[in-house]
Amino acid sequence: MKRFLTVLGRRPVAAVSLTVLVVMYLAMAFCEVLSPYDPTRLFPEASDHPPNLCWYSSHWGFGPQVQRMVMIDEVSRQYVRIQGEYDPVHWGVTADAIKLWGLLPLSWHVFGTNVRSGADPVFLFGTDNLGRDLFSRILYGARISLTIGFVGVAVSLTLALLLGGLAGYYGGFWDWLIMRLCELLILIPGLYLLLFLRSILSDKMDSASSYALITVILSFVSWPGMARLVRGMVHSLKRADFVTNARQEKMPPLTILFRHIIPQMSSFLILSVTLGIPGFILGETALSYLGLGITDPAFSWGSLISRDAASLDNLVHFPWLFLPGVFLIVVSLAYNFLGELLRDLADPHWRAPS
Amino acid sequence: MSSRQSEVFMNVRDLRKVYRAEAGLFSHSKREIVAVRSVSLEWRQGETYGLVGESGSGKSTLARLMGFLEQPSSGTLTVQPSERPVTRYVFQDPSSSMDPRRNAAQILTWGARYQNGYQGPRVALARARLLMEEVGLNPLDLDKRPGEFSGGQRQRLALARALMSEPLTLICDEIVSALDVSVQGQILRLLLDLKQRHGLGLFFISHDLDVVTYLSDRMGVMYGGQLLEEAPAEVWARGPAHPYSRLLKDPHREVDQGENVIVSETSESQGCSFAGRCPLVQKKCHIETPPWKQIGPEHRAACHFLTEK
Numbered sequence: 001m002k003r004f005l006t007v008l009g010r011r012p013v014a015a016v017s018l019t020v021l022v023v024m025y026l027a028m029a030f031c032e033v034l035s036p037y038d039p040t041r042l043f044p045e046a047s048d049h050p051p052n053l054c055w056y057s058s059h060w061g062f063g064p065q066v067q068r069m070v071m072i073d074e075v076s077r078q079y080v081r082i083q084g085e086y087d088p089v090h091w092g093v094t095a096d097a098i099k100l101w102g103l104l105p106l107s108w109h110v111f112g113t114n115v116r117s118g119a120d121p122v123f124l125f126g127t128d129n130l131g132r133d134l135f136s137r138i139l140y141g142a143r144i145s146l147t148i149g150f151v152g153v154a155v156s157l158t159l160a161l162l163l164g165g166l167a168g169y170y171g172g173f174w175d176w177l178i179m180r181l182c183e184l185l186i187l188i189p190g191l192y193l194l195l196f197l198r199s200i201l202s203d204k205m206d207s208a209s210s211y212a213l214i215t216v217i218l219s220f221v222s223w224p225g226m227a228r229l230v231r232g233m234v235h236s237l238k239r240a241d242f243v244t245n246a247r248q249e250k251m252p253p254l255t256i257l258f259r260h261i262i263p264q265m266s267s268f269l270i271l272s273v274t275l276g277i278p279g280f281i282l283g284e285t286a287l288s289y290l291g292l293g294i295t296d297p298a299f300s301w302g303s304l305i306s307r308d309a310a311s312l313d314n315l316v317h318f319p320w321l322f323l324p325g326v327f328l329i330v331v332s333l334a335y336n337f338l339g340e341l342l343r344d345l346a347d348p349h350w351r352a353p354s
Numbered sequence: 355m356s357s358r359q360s361e362v363f364m365n366v367r368d369l370r371k372v373y374r375a376e377a378g379l380f381s382h383s384k385r386e387i388v389a390v391r392s393v394s395l396e397w398r399q400g401e402t403y404g405l406v407g408e409s410g411s412g413k414s415t416l417a418r419l420m421g422f423l424e425q426p427s428s429g430t431l432t433v434q435p436s437e438r439p440v441t442r443y444v445f446q447d448p449s450s451s452m453d454p455r456r457n458a459a460q461i462l463t464w465g466a467r468y469q470n471g472y473q474g475p476r477v478a479l480a481r482a483r484l485l486m487e488e489v490g491l492n493p494l495d496l497d498k499r500p501g502e503f504s505g506g507q508r509q510r511l512a513l514a515r516a517l518m519s520e521p522l523t524l525i526c527d528e529i530v531s532a533l534d535v536s537v538q539g540q541i542l543r544l545l546l547d548l549k550q551r552h553g554l555g556l557f558f559i560s561h562d563l564d565v566v567t568y569l570s571d572r573m574g575v576m577y578g579g580q581l582l583e584e585a586p587a588e589v590w591a592r593g594p595a596h597p598y599s600r601l602l603k604d605p606h607r608e609v610d611q612g613e614n615v616i617v618s619e620t621s622e623s624q625g626c627s628f629a630g631r632c633p634l635v636q637k638k639c640h641i642e643t644p645p646w647k648q649i650g651p652e653h654r655a656a657c658h659f660l661t662e663k
Contacts, residue, residue, distance in 0.1 A: 241451035244423055248443060249465030249519065259464070260453050 007345060014341035017334035024331060028142040032098040035136035036112040036122055040297065041096060043121060043131035048077040048318050051126045057086040064089040066113050066120050076317065077129075087119035126320035128308050137304060138324055144300035146331070148215055148284045149277030156219035156226060157272065164227035165257050168234025179231065182224035190221050191286065197221075198292040206298075214293050218283045226272055233268065237261045267345075274339035278332035285328060301328050363523065363555055364397040364420065364440070369429035371415050389415040391579035391627060392429070392643075397523075402549065402556040404570030404587060406563055406602065412579035413559050414527055418443065420557060421525045437470060441557075442516040446528040448508035452500040452515070458486070459496040462515050469519045478518075485514040488551075489544060506537035513541075513548065523555035531560065542569060563603065567591040572652065575599045578627025585653040596655040598628045626657070634659050 008015050027034055043049070054067050068085040072078050093112040099105050113119040124135035167178040185193070197217045237243060238261065246256050262269075281301075287293030288302030289310075295303065301324040308314060308321040315322055370392050375385035390412045397403050397420075407413045418424045420431065421443030433440050445451035452461050462482035466472055483493040489510040491503075500508055509529060516524055526545065530538040542565065549556055560566050566573055570587040575596065583596040594600050626632070629639040636658070644656045 241445050241447065242453045245443075245445065245451045245515075246453075246465065248421070248423065250468040251465065252468070263453075263455050266455075 004345060007341065011341055014337050017337040020330060020334045021338065024142065024327075025146060027139055028146050030100075031136075031139035031143065032100045033106065033108060034110050035133070035139045036093075036095065036109050036124075037133045037136050038096045038098070039132060039136040039140040039299075041132065041136075043127060043133070045071075045131070046121070046123070046127050047129050047131040049123050049127040049131065050079055050318070051320055052120065052123050053089065054086075057084075059084065060086055060088050064111070066122050068120050087113050089113055089122050125323050126318065128321065134304075134308075134320060134323060137299060138301070138327060141300045141304055141324065142327075144211060144294055144298070145281055145284060145302065145328070148211070148218070148300075149280040149335075152215045152218045152222070152280035152283075153273050153276040155215060156223040156276070157269065159219065159223040160226035160230050161262060163223070164230030165234050165262060167227070168231040169238055169253060169257050169261070171235070175231070179228065182227050185221070185224040186228075193221050194218070194283070194287060195290070195292065198287065210294060210298070214284055214287055215280075217287075218280050221283075222276065222279065226276075229268070229272075230265070233265050234261050237264055267342075271339060271343050274335055274342055278335040281328065282332060301325075360401065361399045362396045363399045363401070363433065365430075365432045366393060366395045366397070366420065367430045367432070369393045369416065369419055369431065370427045371412075371419055371424065372427045388579050390419065390426075393576075393579075393581045395574060395581060395584065397555065397557060398572075400553060400555050401572060402558055402570045404566035404573035405557070405559045405576060406561060406566050406573060407576035408561060408602075411576040413576045414446075415579075416576070417525050417527045417557065417559050436522060439469065439519045439521040441523040441525055442519060442521040443525045444512055444516050444527065444529050447532055448505075448512040449500055451512060452508070454500055457497045457499050458482075458491075458503075458511055461500070461511070462486075462496075462518055465515070466518055481518065482514070485517055486511075488517075488548070489514045490540075505533055506541060509533065509541050510544065513544065517548065517552065520552075521554075523557065525557040525559075527559045528561070530565065531562065538565070545569070563591075575602065580627040580656070582626075582628060582657070583655040585649070585655075589650065589653050595649045595653070595660055596628075596657050597632050597634055597659075599655070601631075601633075 008018065049069065052067050052069055054065060056062050057065055057067075066087045066089060068082040068087065069079040070082055072080050089111055090113065091111055093109055093114070094107050095109050095112050095115065097105065097107045098109075111122070113122050115121050121133070123133055125138065126134050128134060128137070163178050163182075167175040194217055197220065198213075234257070243256060243260055246260055251259075284293055284300060285302030285305065288295075288300055289306040291306065293302055294300040296307075299307070304324040305322075305328070308318075309325060369390055370388070371390040373387045373389055375387055393412075393416055395403075405413045405416070415424070419426050421441055422431075423443055456464070459479065459482060462485070463475060463478040466478040466481070467475075472478070479496075482496065486493045486496065491507060491510050491514070495503070500511065503511060512529070513524075529545075530541050533541060545556070546569070548554060556569075558566060558569055567587045567590065573585065573587045573590055574581050575583040575590075575594070575598065577598050583590070583594065583599050585594070590599070594603055624643060625640040626642075626644050629635050632639065634657075638658060642658070644658045646654050646656050647660050647662045648654050649660065649662070
């Protein structure tokens with residue numbers, strides 16, 4: 001841990017990545033209070049509204065405030081700023097009723113404008129074509145996008161450890177069977193397998209079960225590669241003296257596997273988790289983008305991209321709609337930089353530059 | 355002590371271990387390596403049996419077979435039935451025989467759970483503490499990992515671990531060869547001490563003749579997977595009979611020998627394994643397996659050119 005922190009101090013990119021990830025996950029956890037509005041709340045007067053936060057005006061001086069805008073063209077949804085009209089953004093406002101983590105009823109939000117007394121609502125990242133606040137939607141969408149990686153990696157890693165571990169430890173017929181199954185699954189291009197699995201399963205589902213289904217499908221596609229690695233490592237570790245010694249003490253094979261063999265691979269496991277998560281996030285995005293993943297009314301970053309940023313026209317006129325994609329890129333990069341650091345730490349031949 | 359005829363503890367009959375060499379997918383050759391050719395010996399109750407031989411002589415394989423770590427290809431091992439574990443194999447390198455991620459307490463107590471008469475973690479931990487003291491370690495170090503102990507301390511820990519299951523005997527495979535000479539002495543003294551206190555039988559393997567003759571009651575000499583000579587340790591130290599034993603005792607004699615052929619690891623099971631290097635070699639050494647000849651009381655050797663007394 002100490003070594004991790006010192007190396008982190010010398011790797012600013014990894015340090016920034018870690019910070020970014022921590023901030024994102026915290027924001028995701030507290031998205032109800034952090035978002036100024038309910039993500040499904042419509043502002044009919046403000047469809048495709050551009051971001052309107054600014055930091056200075058002659059009236060309010062320096063500070064977060066909202067620039068009032070008005071739509072001048074109903075067809076192309078063009079907005080212009082109204083000169084000299086600003087509304088202040090307040091910290092800690094009472095607005096839409098929410099339930100924190102689905103339990104705690106609250107109507108407190110971290111920031112917002114005084115909408116009730118006629119102020120313009122704050123749109124940090126603008127709105128979509130129905131006038132829903134994109135910032136709130138990104139925060140809520142993170143609940144799916146950022147957790148699907150963990151759940152997916154957990155499921156596929158469990159499968160990989162169990163099947164790869166058994167194949168490596170017992171060898172022989174089971175080894176043969178499990179490895180041939182892995183090769184068969186690796187052989188099929190991942191995306192087609194995803195599409196195939198998704199299409200044979202029901203497409204009329206509520207958001208919770210489609211979330212679960214997507215996780216399972218993604219895990220199903222990604223376990224064989226990991227299982228092969230695990231199998232190789234177990235295969236070499238099972239001949240280690242300390243394993244023979246444990247066997248001499250009559251420790252049962254599964255206990256040996258999980259107590260003595262798999263812990264030796266912990267650095268590999270940490271690595272495959274950090275590098276596997278962005279893969280899952282992107283997998284969910286790809287599925288949602290193709291309309292096979294999370295569908296309305298639920299939404300994730302992927303479905304936000306597919307819904308709002310799918311046409312070039314949209315991107316030209318309403319560039320803020322691509323922000324979910326920016327978040328996606330940032331998170332994937334952050335995981336990769338962090339994974340790179342962990343890989344270096346796990347490598348016994350690597351030394352921290354001094 | 356050596357001449358006392360005590361009960362046989364483990365009877366080894368015609369033990370043989372063959373490893374199949376790793377062959378390629380399309381290769382038809384089935385190369386086999388005979389690690390132990392055909393070994394018979396008697397390990398008596400409470401006895402320290404020493405086994406010497408150079409690297410590759412098959413002594414470690416024999417020990418692993420006797421420790422039930424591996425299955426023999428043929429031959430039998432018979433032991434008297436017992437409540438306590440018959441034997442524990444102690445590895446040469448303690449740092450690889452203990453999980454580097456576990457602390458001493460876990461290393462000592464985890465195995466106890468699978469032994470007969472397990473009385474729960476607390477009893478096991480108490481026994482671990484006791485054994486730590488007995489092998490000369492501080493019980494406060496139970497939370498240290500193997501890597502935090504010195505080499506000698508690690509081997510002490512390995513002995514404590516072996517004794518956790520209260521075995522009747524220990525098989526010590528080169529347990530001091532990785533240690534400094536000064537530490538070797540300490541560990542050997544500890545081993546003798548433990549033997550005395552727990553009434554252990556020992557099967558002691560080493561390539562260090564002095565250590566084996568000092569420690570053992572009886573000893574055997576192995577070469578090329580065959581047992582070539584067996585004698586009480588002090589008898590052997592005074593006068594080994596087999597040509598290989600003599601060579602082992604005085605290695606400078608080999609210089610005279612023009613051809614120095616290392617014995618091949620093939621599947622041939624006829625003849626004397628030492629024939630390739632023997633100064634007395636004749637044609638029949640390659641064809642006939644030499645019979646055992648009784649040289650003296652408790653002293654036998656397998657060579658065509660020795661005469662029985």
